[in-house]
Every structure is written in C-alpha cells, then in structure tokens.
Amino acid sequence: MQPDDDTLRDIHRRMVRIRVFETEAGKLAEAGRIPGALHLYVGQEAVAAGIMAHLSADDWITSTHRGHGHLIAKGGAFDRMFAELFGRATGYCRGKGGSMHISNMELGMLGANGIVGAGPPIAVGAAFTAKYRKTDRVAVTFFGDGASNEGSFHEAANMAALYKLPALFVCENNGYGEYTAQANHQAIVDVADRAAGYGMPGVIVDGMDAVAVYEAAGAALERARAGEGPTLLECKTYRFFDHVGVRGMGLSYRTDAELEEWQKRDPIHMFEERLAELGVLSQEQAAEVHDGIMAEVQAGIEFAEQSPVPDVATLLDDVYA
Amino acid sequence: MAEAVATRELTYVGAIAEAAHTVLAEQDTAFVAGEDVAGAGGVFGSYRGLLDAYGEERVIDTPISEEGIVGLAVGAAATGLRPIIDIMFMDFMGECMDEIANQMAKMRYMFGGSASLPITIVTMSGGGMNMAAQHSQSLEAWICHLPGLKVVAPATPHDAKGLIIAASRDDNPVFVVLNKLSLRNTGEVPEDSYEVPIGKARTVREGSDLTIVTYSRMVHEATTAAEALAEEGIDSEVIDLRSLQPMDTEAMVASVQKTHRAIVVHEAVRFGGLGGEIASQIQELAFDYLDAPVARIGAPFSPVPFAANLEQAWLPNAPKIVAAAKELLGSE
Ligand SMILES: Cc1ncc(C[n+]2csc(CCOP(=O)(O)OP(=O)(O)O)c2C)c(N)n1
Ligand SMILES: [Mg+2]
Numbered sequence: 001m002q003p004d005d006d007t008l009r010d011i012h013r014r015m016v017r018i019r020v021f022e023t024e025a026g027k028l029a030e031a032g033r034i035p036g037a038l039h040l041y042v043g044q045e046a047v048a049a050g051i052m053a054h055l056s057a058d059d060w061i062t063s064t065h066r067g068h069g070h071l072i073a074k075g076g077a078f079d080r081m082f083a084e085l086f087g088r089a090t091g092y093c094r095g096k097g098g099s100m101h102i103s104n105m106e107l108g109m110l111g112a113n114g115i116v117g118a119g120p121p122i123a124v125g126a127a128f129t130a131k132y133r134k135t136d137r138v139a140v141t142f143f144g145d146g147a148s149n150e151g152s153f154h155e156a157a158n159m160a161a162l163y164k165l166p167a168l169f170v171c172e173n174n175g176y177g178e179y180t181a182q183a184n185h186q187a188i189v190d191v192a193d194r195a196a197g198y199g200m201p202g203v204i205v206d207g208m209d210a211v212a213v214y215e216a217a218g219a220a221l222e223r224a225r226a227g228e229g230p231t232l233l234e235c236k237t238y239r240f241f242d243h244v245g246v247r248g249m250g251l252s253y254r255t256d257a258e259l260e261e262w263q264k265r266d267p268i269h270m271f272e273e274r275l276a277e278l279g280v281l282s283q284e285q286a287a288e289v290h291d292g293i294m295a296e297v298q299a300g301i302e303f304a305e306q307s308p309v310p311d312v313a314t315l316l317d318d319v320y321a
Numbered sequence: 322m323a324e325a326v327a328t329r330e331l332t333y334v335g336a337i338a339e340a341a342h343t344v345l346a347e348q349d350t351a352f353v354a355g356e357d358v359a360g361a362g363g364v365f366g367s368y369r370g371l372l373d374a375y376g377e378e379r380v381i382d383t384p385i386s387e388e389g390i391v392g393l394a395v396g397a398a399a400t401g402l403r404p405i406i407d408i409m410f411m412d413f414m415g416e417c418m419d420e421i422a423n424q425m426a427k428m429r430y431m432f433g434g435s436a437s438l439p440i441t442i443v444t445m446s447g448g449g450m451n452m453a454a455q456h457s458q459s460l461e462a463w464i465c466h467l468p469g470l471k472v473v474a475p476a477t478p479h480d481a482k483g484l485i486i487a488a489s490r491d492d493n494p495v496f497v498v499l500n501k502l503s504l505r506n507t508g509e510v511p512e513d514s515y516e517v518p519i520g521k522a523r524t525v526r527e528g529s530d531l532t533i534v535t536y537s538r539m540v541h542e543a544t545t546a547a548e549a550l551a552e553e554g555i556d557s558e559v560i561d562l563r564s565l566q567p568m569d570t571e572a573m574v575a576s577v578q579k580t581h582r583a584i585v586v587h588e589a590v591r592f593g594g595l596g597g598e599i600a601s602q603i604q605e606l607a608f609d610y611l612d613a614p615v616a617r618i619g620a621p622f623s624p625v626p627f628a629a630n631l632e633q634a635w636l637p638n639a640p641k642i643v644a645a646a647k648e649l650l651g652s653e
C-alpha cells in the first residue's frame with residue numbers, strides 16, 4: 001500500500017509535530033518548568049506517524065511511558081497536552097495524569113503508561129471489543145524492546161493470536177531498555193522472532209523510514225481488519241535523547257558515535273529529502289510546516305501556562321464513576 | 322544513641338549503597354539482581370560502584386521482567402544462595418505479586434519448614450516527586466498482610482544501612498521499603514558493618530502529652546510537627562517503627578501508657594492502611610490508659626495525583642499532624 005502525495009505530506013506533518021513538541025517540552029523540563037519525568041520520543045517519529053496515518057479516532061492505541069509522540073500522531077492537541085504536562089486543570093487528564101498517563105479517550109488513546117508492558121493486554125481488550133461489536137476497528141499497541149521481556153506482552157500476544165483479534169503489536173526496538181542495551185536484556189536480535197511462538201506473522205521494518213513503516217503497517221492492519229488476526233511489527237529505531245530528559249550525548253551506556261550514526265538517518269531529514277526529490281514537498285514548504293507547527297507549540301505552551309491549576313476540591317473526583 | 326564507633330555524614334542513598342557493598346563483601350553467596358542495578362548502578366544510585374567492585378557474576382542487570390526477578394530469587398534462595406533483588410518502584414509489585422505472595426511468602430510453611438528463603442527485596446516507595454499514580458505509592462500494607470514476609474521501612478541513612486544488612490543476614494524474605502524523596506537526606510552513619518535489629522522501634526523524641534507512631538519519611542514530618550507543638554506547650558513522643566512486620570507493639574504500648582494519647586501517621590492511603598492495625602493494637606493492649614480514641618492520618622482515598630498542588634494536598638504532612646494533635650488534646 002503505497003502512500004499517495006497527500007498521505008506523504010500528512011505523515012511529514014505528524015512527524016514534525018512530534019519533533020517540535022518534544023524538543024520544546026524537553027527545554028521546558030530542563031528549565032524546571034515542567035515537573036516530573038519526561039520520556040521523549042525524538043528519533044522515533046517515523047513509527048508513530050507511519051502507523052497513525054492509517055488510523056482514525058475510532059481505532060484504539062495503547063502507549064508507553066514514552067507516549068507523547070503517539071498521542072500527537074493520533075491527533076492530540078498541543079494546548080491540552082502541554083496543559084497536562086504542566087499539571088493544569090485544562091489538561092487532557094485534568095492535571096491528574098501528567099506525562100506518563102497522558103490520554104484522550106475521544107481520540108482512541110488508551111493512555112500512556114507508567115508500567116512497562118502494561119499496554120499489550122489492554123489492547124487485546126480493545127481489539128476484543130472491536131470484534132465483539134463486529135466493527136472493523138483495530139487496536140494498536142506500542143511497546144519497547146525492553147517491554148517485550150515482560151510476561152504481560154507474551155500473554156497478550158498469545159491471546160490475540162488465539163482469538164484472531166484485530167490487533168497490531170508494534171515493538172519500537174530502540175536498542176535499549178533504560179540504560180541496558182538490547183544484547184544485555186534478551187538473547188535475540190529480532191523481537192519479531194517471537195511472533196512465531198504465538199502463531200502470528202512477525203515483520204521487521206526500518207523504523208527510521210516512515211514510508212516503510214506505513215507500508216508494513218498497512219498490510220498488517222488490512223489483515224487485522226479482515227479478521228485474519230494480529231501481526232507483530234518490529235520497527236528498528238533509536239532514541240536521540242537520554243531515557244529521561246533531553247541529553248543525548250556523553251552518556252555512559254552508549255557511545256556518541258553510535259548516536260551520530262543513527263542521526264545520519266534522522267527520520268525527518270531523510271523523509272524531507274525524499275519528498276523534495278519526489279516533488280511532493282519542497283525544502284521551503286517543509287520549513288513552512290516547521291514554522292507553523294512551532295507557532296502552534298508556542299501557543300500551546302502559553303495556553304498551558306495561563307491555565308489554572310486544578311482546584312483542590314477535585315482531588316477525590318473520578319476515583320469512582 | 323551512644324555508639325562508640327566511627328561515624329560520618331552520609332546520604333540515605335549513600336547508606337543504601339554502602340550496605341550493598343558491605344553485604345557482598347561479607348557473604349559470598351549474596352548477589353544483587355535487578356533492572357539497571359549493574360551498569361547504571363541503579364536508577365537511584367543505590368548500587369553505585371558495585372559492579373566494579375564485585376563483577377557481573379554477582380551484580381546482575383536483568384531484563385524488565387519483575388516476575389522473573391522475584392522467581393529467580395525464590396529459586397536461588399531455596400537452593401542455597403542469598404539473593405538481594407531490586408524492584409525499582411514498589412508500584413511494580415503488581416507485575417510479580419504471585420511470586421511474592423504465593424511462592425516467596427509461603428514456601429517455607431507449605432514445605433513444613435524444610436525450605437529457607439533468605440531473600441532481601443529492596444524497593445522504593447512514596448510520593449512528592451510529581452511521579453503520578455504509578456510511581457508514587459506506599460503499598461507496604463500489601464506485603465505486611467502476608468505471613469512469611471518481613472517488612473522494614475527505614476527513615477534515616479543509619480537505619481537504611483543497618484536494616485539492609487540485618488535483612489541480608491535474616492533467613493526469611495525481608496522487604497526493605499525505602500523512600501525515594503529521602504534519597505538526599507543526610508545523617509550520621511557508622512563506617513563499619515552493623516545491624517539495626519528487625520522488629521525494634523526507635524524513640525525519636527521523648528514526650529509526655531501524646532505519642533505519634535509513624536515510619537519511613539513521615540518520621541521527619543512527625544518530628545517537625547512535634548517541634549511546632551512544643552512551641553505551643555504540647556510535648557509529643559515520636560516513635561519510628563522502622564520495622565512493620567514484625568511490629569514493635571511493646572514500644573508503642575509502653576509509650577501510650579505514658580502519654581495516654583496516640584496518633585498514627587503514614588503516607589499510604591488511610592483506608593486499609595497499617596494505621597488501622599496499629600490503632601487496633603493500641604486499643605486492645607492499652608485501652609485503660611487511653612484518654613482519647615487513637616487518631617489516624619493517612620492519604621485520602623484516591624490514587625496519587627500528578628499536579629503538584631494536588632499531590633501536596635494529598636500527602637500527609639506536619640501541619641496535618643499538628644492539627645490532628647490539637648484536636649486530640651481538645652477532645653478530652
Ligand atoms: C513494570 C515496570 N518495570 C520497570 C519500569 C521502569 N522503566 C521505565 S521505562 C523502562 C525501560 C523501557 O524500555 P523499553 O520498553 O525498551 O522502552 P523505551 O524506554 O526504550 O522506549 C523501565 C525499565 C517500569 N516503569 N515498569
Ligand atoms: Mg527500548
């Protein structure tokens with residue numbers, strides 16, 4: 001399923017939206033203006049953008065601690081996202097969730113998650129709903145290489161395949177779980193190998209190449225919507241920043257040279273070169289996209305800063321229905 | 322405390338690390354396993370330098386597999402080793418609760434005493450760091466409810482080191498519930514190896530008007546409250562339980578017999594928290610001495626909120642203790 005020109009521009013937009021939001025959020029965190037821990041998505045944009053380009057608000061996703069990018073690609077609005085990161089009443093979670101629990105049910109986003117590996121079983125539940133109600137909706141679960149070592153992933157994969165659920169398991173293999181390299185946390189190189197053990201296809205794709213991600217996801221989602229069951233899609237990618245926060249260089253657990261190698265394959269730069277070559281989007285047009293998004297990000301930050309903090313009287317709201 | 326030993330100021334996290342070094346030096350069957358404990362020295366710095374000192378056979382980075390980590394400890398302990406395992410945040414116990422509750426806690430009893438499980442489980446509790454609902458909980462009540470486990474919750478660097486060492490020498494599984502907001506706190510810590518006995522409370526401050534029974538970080542809030550109350554002529558005794566399972570019932574009862582009033586304080590959600598157990602023990606054993614019902618302070622019945630103002634409103638603190646103390650004294 002090759003993307004048409006509009007789709008290419010749409011994927012580009014989604015990627016740039018993530019990049020600019022995350023870069024600015026990182027600066028705010030460094031300046032102490034956003035409390036708590038931020039796990040930023042910079043470097044992995046092609047994965048969220050390439051997959052979300054296939055989804056509507058009716059489709060569900062589960063995310064991870066590194067969840068801003070998924071929500072943005074799913075249509076998250078900057079103002080309400082920043083408000084949540086700032087802990088304001090106008091945030092998507094009314095300030096109760098913050099970065100690690102950011103969600104928007106209306107967009108089909110079943111939450112970022114503070115618990116590694118918690119998403120896949122929940123996506124199985126959403127896919128179960130899709131099948132139960134005889135819809136053509138799908139549930140996509142994003143998780144890391146590290147998360148693929150949690151029992152929860154394995155139980156979810158088995159159930160999804162057993163029940164032929166319309167689910168897509170997206171492993172964003174960025175080579176590290178926190179500060180531990182993949183070679184030190186699992187004895188395999190390709191997480192996709194695990195698919196065979198559950199009776200679903202395992203597909204490996206270059207996670208820095210948004211078109212490759214788009215095409216592979218398209219085939220898997222078509223299969224899912226046709227009732228043929230789940231797929232495990234492994235996207236080989238890299239996070240440009242540290243596990244938490246912004247710093248990407250000078251880290252003890254990986255080399256700067258390794259980062260630089262991956263940065264040469266920056267998903268946005270590669271994509272922009274390709275779009276320019278194809279005549280789909282010129283460098284000038286791309287720059288305009290960046291500028292427009294930056295303005296929207298700044299407006300979002302301003303909205304957040306001017307928003308009230310939650311009223312303490314709301315502390316016990318929403319514990320129960 | 323009159324200890325004729327060389328001490329120096331150390332942070333809480335420094336004391337944890339020193340304990341880990343001490344245990345590995347003293348016991349050749351002890352090893353440390355957990356997520357990012359080796360290469361990174363622990364995400365909180367609890368195991369800094371350990372890998373360099375003891376090598377990768379004894380300081381082991383595990384996959385993100387909590388059930389596997391606890392199971393590893395159960396199996397290794399039952400077959401002769403003395404594991405120290407790290408569950409980074411206590412909130413992650415959800416991932417490994419069967420290994421904790423149905424295997425580790427019960428194996429010795431179910432096997433008629435033939436198995437021994439000398440396991441130290443190191444974990445972090447507590448809020449106040451804008452870490453939201455899944456990284457801020459105080460879930461000690463979950464594990465204190467399980468016969469077969471011991472649970473300690475040190476408030477100071479001194480007790481953190483001494484309780485970790487004591488836990489490592491105990492032939493039972495011992496949870497060491499540490500507090501992440503206390504990591505940079507400093508205090509006097511002996512250089513040598515020592516044990517803080519499991520099951521013994523510490524009187525932090527003597528007083529005659531009321532007893533504040535507490536543990537973990539709330540010890541500091543209680544001390545601050547006691548100082549504020551002292552300015553108003555109210556003399557509080559502060560008891561740091563240190564050990565939650567077993568619990569030093571004798572120490573709290575003796576104190577209440579002297580002061581005739583008690584407030585129990587913990588950061589955990591009040592409903593179903595240990596405060597209920599403590600209040601109950603005091604009422605059972607010191608009923609005739611009480612001049613007022615035992616008061617309880619704990620967090621309100623909600624998950625830990627993210628927004629800083631909500632989290633601060635949620636957390637128990639010194640002003641809340643002061644208010645409760647005044648009410649208690651006025652309620653005669
Ligand atoms: C159950 C659980 N265990 C451990 C953690 C701590 N933790 C947070 S993120 C992370 C690494 C996750 O690695 P991966 O799944 O590869 O995702 P990435 O951070 O690389 O995006 C760990 C260990 C957690 N949040 N939840
Ligand atoms: Mg990873």
